Amino acid sequence: VYRRYDRLRPDDFNVILQMGHCLVQLQRYKEAIEVYFRADNLQPDASACLRAVAWCYLLDGQFDKSIYQYRKVTQQQPIAADWLNLAHACYLADYRGEAVAAYASARKAYGSAEAFRVAFDNDRQTLEELGAQADKIAILREYLELSALDL
Secondary structure (H helix, E strand, O other): OOOHOOOOOOOOOOOOOEEEEHHOOOOOHHHHHHHHHEEEHHHOOOOOHHHHHHHHHHHHHHHHHHEEEEEHHHOOOOOOOHHHHHHHHHHHOOHHHHHHHHHHHHHHHHHHHHHHHHHEEEEEEHHOOOOOOOHHHHHHHHHHHHHHHOO
């Protein structure tokens, strides 16, 4: 439906964005990235586009590209999930120091230890699907809990 509508109104930012969201739901991340970049051409550096591209790169296992995009997002008006996803991408790319710093920023952005824990735990399955081992995720979470005491 969105593709048909896109043919009628090829410069409609919202339609293009929705097409990208549909492709993400279908796990067609490379196609979604192309669509989001098309939307970005209409509204350069729109945080919605940058955030979506970063998320697709993360889900596609392209961690360095995800990190690059999330760094751009976090320099604008980041939400807590941006910091958390940057941290996940850094962790999966084995950039441990940057991952810990981003997790600390996420913890602060969520505003409470409980909100951070819930968000982190909601991402466990995704982290495992992207190659992180369950026992190492548990160790990471414990480390973050202990280090939060110093925040």
